[in-house]
Amino acid sequence: MTELTTFDKALLNLLQGNLPVCSRPFAELAAQLGTDEATVLTRLRWLKQAGYLRRIGTFFNSARLGYAGTLVALQVDEDHMQSVAEAVNQYVGATHNYEREGEYNLWFTLLTQTPEQERTILREVRALPGVHGMMNLKSRKKYKINVQFKLR
Amino acid sequence: MMQPGKKVSELDKNVIRALQGDFPLVEEPYKELAARAGVSEEVFLARVKEMTEQKMIRKMGAVLRHREVGFSANVLCAWAVPPERLDEVAKAMATSASVSHCYDRNVAPGWPYNLYTMIHAHSRAECEQIADCLGRENHVSRRVMLYSKKEWKKTSMQYFSE
Numbered sequence: 555m556t557e558l559t560t561f562d563k564a565l566l567n568l569l570q571g572n573l574p575v576c577s578r579p580f581a582e583l584a585a586q587l588g589t590d591e592a593t594v595l596t597r598l599r600w601l602k603q604a605g606y607l608r609r610i611g612t613f614f615n616s617a618r619l620g621y622a623g624t625l626v627a628l629q630v631d632e633d634h635m636q637s638v639a640e641a642v643n644q645y646v647g648a649t650h651n652y653e654r655e656g657e658y659n660l661w662f663t664l665l666t667q668t669p670e671q672e673r674t675i676l677r678e679v680r681a682l683p684g685v686h687g688m689m690n691l692k693s694r695k696k697y698k699i700n701v702q703f704k705l706r
Numbered sequence: 707m708m709q710p711g712k713k714v715s716e717l718d719k720n721v722i723r724a725l726q727g728d729f730p731l732v733e734e735p736y737k738e739l740a741a742r743a744g745v746s747e748e749v750f751l752a753r754v755k756e757m758t759e760q761k762m763i764r765k766m767g768a769v770l771r772h773r774e775v776g777f778s779a780n781v782l783c784a785w786a787v788p789p790e791r792l793d794e795v796a797k798a799m800a801t802s803a804s805v806s807h808c809y810d811r812n813v814a815p816g817w818p819y820n821l822y823t824m825i826h827a828h829s830r831a832e833c834e835q836i837a838d839c840l841g842r843e844n845h846v847s848r849r850v851m852l853y854s855k856k857e858w859k860k861t862s863m864q865y866f867s868e
Contacts, residue, residue, distance in 0.1 A: 569768040575754050577734055577747065591733060598731050608771050610729035611862055613764040614722065619714055619865055625811060625822070639858040646867060651859035654782070654852045661782070661852065665863050691811040698800035698808040699764070
């Protein structure tokens with residue numbers, strides 16, 4: 555944390571919001587920050603290498619692309635945790651998979667293109683050895699989807 | 707009305723696949739992405755702009771490693787909100803700067819929690835304080851704090867990859 559300069563924080567705060575869609579996006583960011591393109595690129599490469607910047611990414615609206623998402627909670631025997639977690643990880647649509655405290659101890663998000671695909675995956679997961687409970691927690695409304703950290 | 711999955715053209719699928727890869731840290735990144743998608747930079751930029759207008763793209767930008775930038779603690783906090791107050795409480799909690807995600811979800815037998823907030827802070831104690839505060843402000847006392855013990859997978863979705 556201490557290694558981040560004031561410039562780094564300003565750059566990351568700006569870049570978290572919106573990457574310009576134009577031929578020279580880093581030149582445009584540089585202009586907004588009062589510096590030049592080369593400085594922005596050098597600093598971004600360093601921030602990525604040092605591990606602060608995971609990636610520059612595009613956030614898609616999965617519903618608009620024809621995908622439906624859900625959150626699945628499992629009750630898994632402790633001694634089967636690894637095998638169940640690894641089996642869940644194999645599904646492309648299982649993007650986040652966390653072991654958590656509590657009676658439901660494995661939670662994953664799942665994106666699928668059809669209800670049939672979702673049903674099949676959930677049936678397969680429920681049948682894994684060591685899984686003795688499952689909840690399919692569908693969302694109707696997303697009030698906020700915004701992983702943005704204001705660096706000071 | 708959107709026909710799920712039917713409206714995404716082959717061109718857009720190629721653009722989406724290109725954007726899902728690593729974003730090049732070079733002077734003309736879209737030129738490289740366009741080459742991956744097999745189109746000109748002009749076509750690529752035009753599609754990205756239009757897909758943003760059509761809300762297929764929500765946002766483009768930096769994804770930080772929150773632990774490295776100082777947000778070392780987070781918790782998925784699920785709340786049991788009376789159904790008639792769900793919308794109002796969800797809207798209020800969504801305005802908190804400490805909350806990154808706020809979704810309603812269906813309940814299940816023995817599981818009365820219908821609102822999920824992802825809270826980010828600098829310590830577990832601070833997560834508890836923030837949740838206490840959110841609960842007090844919104845008059846919701848029943849909650850469960852789902853702290854993570856292990857991250858088994860965290861990726862971005864690879865759309866149209868199968």
